[in-house]
Amino acid sequence: MKLLIFGPCGLLAALCCFYQPTDAALAAMSIDLGSQFIKIGLVKPGVPMDIVLNKESRRKTPNVISFKNDERFFAEAAAAMSSSHPQSSYNFLLSLIARKEGDDAFTAYKKTFPFTAFEFDEVKKTVIFPYKEEKYNVETLLAMILWNAKKVTEAYADQTVKVRFQNFEFFRNGRER
Numbered sequence: 001m002k003l004l005i006f007g008p009c010g011l012l013a014a015l016c017c018f019y020q021p022t023d024a025a026l027a028a029m030s031i032d033l034g035s036q037f038i039k040i041g042l043v044k045p046g047v048p049m050d051i052v053l054n055k056e057s058r059r060k061t062p063n064v065i066s067f068k069n070d071e072r073f074f075a076e077a078a079a080a081m082s083s084s085h086p087q088s089s090y091n092f093l094l095s096l097i098a099r100k101e102g103d104d105a106f107t108a109y110k111k112t113f114p115f116t117a118f119e120f121d122e123v124k125k126t127v128i129f130p131y132k133e134e135k136y137n138v139e140t141l142l143a144m145i146l147w148n149a150k151k152v153t154e155a156y157a158d159q160t161v162k163v164r165f166q167n168f169e170f171f172r173n174g175r176e177r
Contacts, residue, residue, distance in 0.1 A: 027161050029153045031146065035094045038063050038145070040153050052156045061152070064091040065145055067131050074148040086115035088131055093145075096127045096138045 027044035029052070037060040040052035054061045056076050066078035066089040073081055082089035092112070095105045101120040106127070109118075121128045126137045154161050 027153075027157045027159055029150070029157075029161050031149055033094065033142075033146070034063060035092050036063055037061060038149055040149055042153055042157055044157055044159070052153050054152055061149070062091070063093070063145060064089060065141055065148075066090070070132075072144060074145065075152075086113070087117055090116065090129055090141055093138050093142055097142070099127065100125070 027042060029043075030041040032039040032041070039060055042050045042052050051059045053059060054075055058076075061075045062079040064075065064078040064082060066073040066081040066085060068081060068085055068088060078089060079091075082091065092109065096109060099106050106120070116129070118127055118129045120126075121137070124137065126139065128135045128137050129141065130136075150161055150163060
């Protein structure tokens, strides 16, 4: 009865009181993680699929991480440092995931990057890169690179991007890992 007294404006005001914002305005990102470069795709409401531009306005971002004076550098900055500080610059990390010490990829990495210090951890069965007192495994370094990709995407999209992983499995050389 009272709804009829207030008319259509009353109905609109009542609906606005019960309105709760949803996650419908979230952005979704996709990452093409290659051995040498990363490409990031972005979909957000009102914008079709777009390739994220990095700080240097490039679509391809180098897949490199470097450390200097306890600071992490990513992408172009890390690639620039890799020639002057090769012992603390790490790239082509995808080739070392789930590799054993005697694998061809492991020995090829040693030959390709002779100045990069790394060792194989027999307990965790992974490659470890020492830097000062810390030791980082390959998965940790890749997680840092993906974290940086998320930050670059958020800066490009001007909104937060939530990370949700779906069920997925990695395949390499026809073998399931």
